Amino acid sequence: xxxxxxxxxxxxxxxxxxxxxxxxxxxxxxxxxxxxxxxxxxxxxxxxxxxxxxxxxxxxxxxxxxxxxxxxxxxxxxxxxxxxxxxxxxxxxxxxxxxxxxxxxxxxxxxxxxxxxxxxxxxxxxxxxxxxxxxxxxxxxxxxxxxxxxxxxxxxxxxxxxxxxxxxxxxxxxxxxxxxxxxxxxxxxxxxxxxxxxxxxxxxxxxxxxxxxxxxxxxxxxxxxxxxxxxxxxxxxxxxxxxxxxxxxxxxxxxxxxxxxxxxxxxxxxxxxxxxxxxxxxxxxxxxxxxxxxxxxxxxxxxxxxxxxxxxxxxxxxxxxxxxxxxxxxxxxxxxxxxxxxxxxxxxxxxxxxxxxxxxxxxxxxxxxxxxxxxxxxxxxxxxxxxxxxxxxxxxxxxxxxxxxxxxxxxxxxxxxxxxxxxxxxxxxxxxxxxxxxxxxxxxxxxxxxxxxxxxxxxxxxxxxxxxxxxxxxxxxxxxxxxxxxxxxxxxxxxxxxxxxxxxxxxxxxxxxxxxxxxxxxxxxxxxxxxxxxxxxxxxxxxxxxxxxxxxxxxxxxxxxxxxxxxxxxxxxxxxxxxxxxxxxxxxxxxxxxxxxxxxxxxxxx
Numbered sequence: 001x002x003x004x005x006x007x008x009x010x011x012x013x014x015x016x017x018x019x020x021x022x023x024x025x026x027x028x029x030x031x032x033x034x035x036x037x038x039x040x041x042x043x044x045x046x047x048x049x050x051x052x053x054x055x056x057x058x059x060x061x062x063x064x065x066x067x068x069x070x071x072x073x074x075x076x077x078x079x080x081x082x083x084x085x086x087x088x089x090x091x092x093x094x095x096x097x098x099x100x101x102x103x104x105x106x107x108x109x110x111x112x113x114x115x116x117x118x119x120x121x122x123x124x125x126x127x128x129x130x131x132x133x134x135x136x137x138x139x140x141x142x143x144x145x146x147x148x149x150x151x152x153x154x155x156x157x158x159x160x161x162x163x164x165x166x167x168x169x170x171x172x173x174x175x176x177x178x179x180x181x182x183x184x185x186x187x188x189x190x191x192x193x194x195x196x197x198x199x200x201x202x203x204x205x206x207x208x209x210x211x212x213x214x215x216x217x218x219x220x221x222x223x224x225x226x227x228x229x230x231x232x233x234x235x236x237x238x239x240x241x242x243x244x245x246x247x248x249x250x251x252x253x254x255x256x257x258x259x260x261x262x263x264x265x266x267x268x269x270x271x272x273x274x275x276x277x278x279x280x281x282x283x284x285x286x287x288x289x290x291x292x293x294x295x296x297x298x299x300x301x302x303x304x305x306x307x308x309x310x311x312x313x314x315x316x317x318x319x320x321x322x323x324x325x326x327x328x329x330x331x332x333x334x335x336x337x338x339x340x341x342x343x344x345x346x347x348x349x350x351x352x353x354x355x356x357x358x359x360x361x362x363x364x365x366x367x368x369x370x371x372x373x374x375x376x377x378x379x380x381x382x383x384x385x386x387x388x389x390x391x392x393x394x395x396x397x398x399x400x401x402x403x404x405x406x407x408x409x410x411x412x413x414x415x416x417x418x419x420x421x422x423x424x425x426x427x428x429x430x431x432x433x434x435x436x437x438x439x440x441x442x443x444x445x446x447x448x449x450x451x452x453x454x455x456x457x458x459x460x461x462x463x464x465x466x467x468x469x470x471x472x473x474x475x476x477x478x479x480x481x482x483x484x485x486x487x488x489x490x491x492x493x494x495x496x497x498x499x500x501x502x503x504x505x506x507x508x509x510x511x512x513x514x515x516x517x518x519x520x521x522x523x524x525x526x527x528x529x530x531x532x533x534x535x536x537x538x539x540x541x542x543x544x545x546x547x548x549x550x551x552x553x554x555x556x557x558x559x560x561x562x563x564x565x566x567x568x569x570x571x572x573x574x575x576x577x578x579x580x581x582x583x584x585x586x587x588x589x590x591x592x593x594x595x596x597x598x599x600x601x602x603x604x605x606x
Contacts, residue, residue, distance in 0.1 A: 010131070011603070013130060015104075017113075018075065020105065022103055025168070028080070037128065037155075039071070039151045041124055043075065044114070044122070045077070046076060051137060056312065070166075071167065074110065077111040078106055083110070094179075095197070117599075120138065124147055126305075133147055139577055139579060159268070174463075178203060181464075183458060191207060192451075197235050202217055225258075225266075231266075231267035235252045239298070240298040240379045245542055248270065250297055250307065251295070257318060269425050272295075273288070273291050276294075277309075286324055294309070294310045295311075298447050301352075302359075306328065306359055309330075313331075329376070330345065331343065346361075348365040350405045351364075362405055362418070366384075367388070368380055369417055369428055381396050389482055391424065406446050408449065413429075415427070415428050424445070445458060455556055487585075489587070492592040496543075498541065498542045509566040510561065529547055546586075555583075557584065559580055559582075561579075561600060561601070
């Protein structure tokens with residue numbers, strides 16, 4: 001008896017093209033013909049996007065397990081203007097330890113060919129060159145693993161599978177003291193502590209900011225407590241000094257908070273399990289038992305350690321006395337909404353700085369500077385939302401930043417902002433409501449620390465600390481404004497059918513044990529764009545009504561689906577959450593489409 005493979009939807013894969021060319025291939029241009037015989041996962045990513053960084057981490061194990069049959073290809077598809085710069089992509093590939101070929105596609109040519117609508121999106125190509133699945137968002141790697149395993153067996157039997165090394169060629173390592181440092185802290189001794197993110201270490205430097213005193217951490221990815229040589233980190237970022245002289249470390253890719261005793265160099269774990277938080281996970285409890293999600297920075301405010309939880313667009317707190325964590329602000333929805341902490345929306349908060357009465361934060365994906373007051377109200381000083389950014393000084397309501405990662409409180413009540421993608425240090429003065437530029441020609445500054453009358457900037461992409469004298473007069477910069485580069489989808493005014501496509505992976509079914517297993521949340525910018533269809537429901541399809549009087553805007557769609565292994569004999573099957581947020585720019589035209597399909601997992605055959 002012969003077993004035939006299940007029929008799959010197949011579409012001939014478009015060629016991989018990008019003006020920036022190929023990285024991690026030893027200078028070779030790759031084509032789909034070169035990849036024939038391999039299972040290929042194409043990862044559409046951009047380096048600002050925390051969900052894309054999560055997927056890079058999810059893919060590592062898959063790449064290792066199927067290394068002789070699977071090739072992962074990253075297609076870098078920029079959101080911000082800075083991300084279209086080739087050197088910035090080269091830097092990002094090294095910064096995040098991307099160990100597969102990457103195509104730099106600054107004009108989104110391949111993104112358009114594959115009809116991609118969201119970062120991140122994964123497309124699976126079989127060994128004969130056909131697209132057999134597409135997934136948007138994170139949490140899909142277990143499904144892709146099953147598909148790859150099935151494709152291996154199917155094409156081994158057909159004789160169309162080619163085993164052996166893939167096309168990845170690692171770059172030469174660079175001998176610098178720091179490698180893409182993230183954050184810095186002034187220690188009571190006068191020395192500086194820096195998170196050396198790409199090398200998975202903390203580095204203590206002398207007051208000159210150059211001479212290495214010691215390194216803390218093994219230097220390889222890991223999650224282990226112990227002395228300075230035994231302990232290990234995974235892309236550490238934020239640092240905060242506690243009253244007892246110890247340091248809290250945001251250990252970003254370990255989804256944990258660590259504690260460093262500067263006297264002994266001993267590292268212990270304060271919070272996190274090492275697992276990433278997902279919808280449905282606990283949002284408070286004993287710190288070592290609750291999952292976190294990409295904590296990017298930490299600051300002591302109001303007697304607690306506040307955490308910029310970039311991975312879920314929230315602020316959390318760690319209580320030093322009770323050793324518990326809890327959500328302090330944000331809903332997990334991504335965007336810019338002010339108001340009471342529990343109702344506010346953030347977008348990848350990445351930098352924190354505390355004063356007596358305000359917690360300042362750099363909200364990177366909305367290119368915004370925001371703050372939380374003592375009453376738990378969230379306010380915005382600079383920034384308008386997910387799609388507007390640039391370099392513009394002047395009145396704060398008109399000023400623009402571009403993906404800032406750091407914020408530093410200055411003695412006069414103003415704040416300095418590490419305006420990362422503008423390569424600048426900016427200043428906001430609450431007294432005047434003005435934004436000015438303190439310095440330009442920095443390279444991806446990610447943090448700054450006050451040292452006497454100087455400000456020491458972490459120049460992440462120049463692998464160094466740079467000392468600047470705080471000037472009396474701000475440098476004047478010609479104003480530039482940008483919008484996100486993606487072309488708008490032309491849709492017809494009136495009724496629009498929104499279909500989120502989700503097919504449970506092979507061997508799984510929707511998890512309905514605790515009620516509906518899917519959730520769909522829809523809103524728009526401006527709010528007047530939607531006459532009908534806003535809000536949350538459990539159906540993944542919805543009829544929207546678009547206002548003919550609003551010519552263009554953005555539809556914000558958030559979808560979640562839970563699936564479990566379909567095994568009648570297992571009382572506790574493994575379950576998986578799939579989720580993605582889309583921001584779809586739309587333009588209303590009479591000839592536009594009346595259906596908007598968004599693929600969460602599967603193939604759109606509508």
